[in-house]
Amino acid sequence: MLRPNFSKGDGLVPVVAQDVVSGDVLMLAYMNEEAYDETLSSGRAVYFSRSRNKLWRKGEESGNVQKVHNIFVDCDLDTILIKVEQIGGAACHEGYKSCFFREITGGSERIIGERVFDPKEVYKK
Secondary structure: OOOOOOOOOOOOEEEEEEEOOOOOEEEEEEEOHHHHHHHHHHOEOEEEEOOOOEEEEOOOOOOOOEEEEEEEEOOOOOOEEEEEEEOOOOOOOOOEOOOOOEEEEOOEEEEOOOEOOOHHHHHOO
């Protein structure tokens, strides 16, 4: 079976998560082989957290899980695109639907997304 080439990125491959219905880009994360295999077997997005150095089962703390509908690999086998159903409304840990909620235009920033939840309430750390 076709698999991403995890050796190219020191064991990690970038993953773009896209909303299966709207086409919105929700986030960019990384997978190692273990995260990829668990994603395939569970049907839910599992990433590798570089900051925590461990598997990150999307939504394990917030409840905002990603149900995987499709998995694509690019021509070089070193990038993954997953089309997901974002359950819970927000992919971003800052409470927005997409991690790409800021737009930079002419050197100024503006927030273009609406916050779905308050991260202080959800993560309580």
